[in-house]
Amino acid sequence: MVGFVKRKVLDVQDFTFLLVNSLRRALTPPRYIVDTLLQMDVIGVGSLPIVVLTGFFTGGVLALQTYRTLSTFGEVSLLGQVVALSVVRELGPVLTALMVAGRISSGIASELGSMLVSEQIDAMRAFGTDPIRKLVLPRLFATVSTLPVLTILSDFCGILGGFFISFYTVRLTSEEYWTSVYQTLTFQDVAQGLLKPFVFALVISMVGCFYGLNTKGGTEGVGRSTTQAMVAASVLILVLDFFITKFLIAIRFF
Amino acid sequence: MDTPPVIELREVSLAFDEKQVLSQISVRVEQSETLFLLGVTGAGKSLLLKVVLGLIKPDSGQVLVLGRDITPMDEEELDEIRRRMGIVFQEGALFDSLSVYENVAYRLREHGMIREEEIERRVREVLRFVEMEEAIDKLPSELSGGMRRRVSIARAIISEPEIMLYDSPTAGLDPVTSHTITMQIAKLRDVQRVTSLVVTHRLQDAYVLANYVYLKQRQALAPVTNADHGGSWPVTRFLLLRDGVAYFQGTPQELAGTRDPYLLKYLA
Numbered sequence: 001m002v003g004f005v006k007r008k009v010l011d012v013q014d015f016t017f018l019l020v021n022s023l024r025r026a027l028t029p030p031r032y033i034v035d036t037l038l039q040m041d042v043i044g045v046g047s048l049p050i051v052v053l054t055g056f057f058t059g060g061v062l063a064l065q066t067y068r069t070l071s072t073f074g075e076v077s078l079l080g081q082v083v084a085l086s087v088v089r090e091l092g093p094v095l096t097a098l099m100v101a102g103r104i105s106s107g108i109a110s111e112l113g114s115m116l117v118s119e120q121i122d123a124m125r126a127f128g129t130d131p132i133r134k135l136v137l138p139r140l141f142a143t144v145s146t147l148p149v150l151t152i153l154s155d156f157c158g159i160l161g162g163f164f165i166s167f168y169t170v171r172l173t174s175e176e177y178w179t180s181v182y183q184t185l186t187f188q189d190v191a192q193g194l195l196k197p198f199v200f201a202l203v204i205s206m207v208g209c210f211y212g213l214n215t216k217g218g219t220e221g222v223g224r225s226t227t228q229a230m231v232a233a234s235v236l237i238l239v240l241d242f243f244i245t246k247f248l249i250a251i252r253f254f
Numbered sequence: 255m256d257t258p259p260v261i262e263l264r265e266v267s268l269a270f271d272e273k274q275v276l277s278q279i280s281v282r283v284e285q286s287e288t289l290f291l292l293g294v295t296g297a298g299k300s301l302l303l304k305v306v307l308g309l310i311k312p313d314s315g316q317v318l319v320l321g322r323d324i325t326p327m328d329e330e331e332l333d334e335i336r337r338r339m340g341i342v343f344q345e346g347a348l349f350d351s352l353s354v355y356e357n358v359a360y361r362l363r364e365h366g367m368i369r370e371e372e373i374e375r376r377v378r379e380v381l382r383f384v385e386m387e388e389a390i391d392k393l394p395s396e397l398s399g400g401m402r403r404r405v406s407i408a409r410a411i412i413s414e415p416e417i418m419l420y421d422s423p424t425a426g427l428d429p430v431t432s433h434t435i436t437m438q439i440a441k442l443r444d445v446q447r448v449t450s451l452v453v454t455h456r457l458q459d460a461y462v463l464a465n466y467v468y469l470k471q472r473q474a475l476a477p478v479t480n481a482d483h484g485g486s487w488p489v490t491r492f493l494l495l496r497d498g499v500a501y502f503q504g505t506p507q508e509l510a511g512t513r514d515p516y517l518l519k520y521l522a
Contacts, residue, residue, distance in 0.1 A: 119343045119344065119345065120350070122347065123341075123347040123349070124349075125309055126339075126341045127336070127360055127361050127364060129364055
């Protein structure tokens with residue numbers, strides 16, 4: 001038991017070192033721009049389909065379920081508001097981050113882990129490249145810059161999904177739905193919905209890099225790192241989401 | 255001794271997960287000398303190479319390369335020393351997303367060379383040295399183990415290093431390819447007078463390199479005789495590690511004449 005806790009504490013320490021070292025190096029050249037752009041393509045553009053689908057169907061099912069509750073109170077016209085608020089504040093950021101974590105955290109961990117076990121990372125260092133600058137920073141920057149955009153898209157698809165259900169099943173008019181959406185969203189909702197992706201993006205990329213670069217033990221180790229990265233990233237996202245929300249409420253952000 | 259040793263380890267110790275992998279290792283490698291690191295699997299030979307390159311810091315002791323103490327250096331300072339060294343990893347460790355050309359050109363680009371014609375000229379030159387020029391546009395996954403090993407050598411030597419480190423360069427290769435690789439090592443030693451540190455399981459490679467010399471005119475190996483080489487040819491020495499300790503250090507002749515039971519078993 002003690003050994004387990006000790007290992008976890010050491011992991012947190014190593015993770016913090018990696019995070020701090022990476023952020024410090026971000027401030028000075030050399031910067032690998034081409035690598036960053038490539039990662040933005042893999043992470044951002046590559047995650048588009050899954051994010052759009054997730055958003056759309058989540059919004060749709062949310063509308064379906066909420067309609068049934070609202071109709072018992074006779075407040076079906078509130079449907080637009082409920083869907084919009086839930087999606088923008090919580091479901092959009094969190095589900096998008098979880099989908100992207102599943103894809104990207106594990107992808108980064110397996111890629112960096114494979115490079116580590118085949119001694120490519122040692123080769124980079126031997127030939128004068130800083131692996132943090134070349135591998136970690138491009139992925140960090142790519143995730144941080146694309147996840148907010150993906151979240152916005154997911155939010156929109158979510159609200160759109162809600163609209164289709166409202167229009168075709170519930171028979172709300174288009175005007176009713178979209179006006180209530182527009183009226184109910186405040187700046188704080190949107191800001192909160194963008195602050196969270198920023199934090200989640202840090203988690204997704206750094207957890208992936210951490211597990212990848214600390215892979216131990218050949219190809220089996222790579223498989224282990226991949227799974228651990230995904231699990232850790234997902235759990236951290238959910239836990240942080242709770243605390244961020246609590247914090248924002250406490251400082252009376254809204 | 256007027257010139258300082260090219261590589262020197264002083265009482266270097268290293269432990270991993272409570273296992274003492276290297277224990278008070280002291281060794282000197284002189285200019286143009288070839289030192290063979292022998293020992294059973296897990297005796298710490300590859301780790302010693304990484305310590306010399308500064309990839310791993312020893313727990314105690316000092317590591318001096320080209321007269322400078324690299325033990326306390328950080329990555330930026332080490333970079334300057336590493337520019338004068340080259341390493342060939344066990345499986346080649348080529349960057350698998352890059353072509354052979356890009357892999358070999360890697361060091362030049364990292365050191366800031368930008369003129370493409372100059373880069374191409376140098377890349378072709380080293381690929382010709384290791385006889386791999388036709389594969390210039392291939393990806394590492396399209397090459398066999400021996401070919402990857404040779405490209406790895408090309409990648410390491412393109413910046414004309416004074417020191418070459420080889421980690422099991424002929425491991426897992428067929429006899430013909432092994433001989434080709436051994437010849438490349440001899441070529442570098444005899445034509446460029448490179449100081450080499452070679453980790454190997456294969457004593458036959460060590461004996462070949464100790465007793466044969468690469469003759470440029472004949473483009474082949476020939477047995478060493480005093481007459482051929484005009485007196486001085488590069489020195490070859492062995493360092494055998496056992497349980498992290500320097501069990502034997504000396505010339506091939508000394509090793510061949512040993513009476514120690516462990517060594518006799520090892521050599522059999």
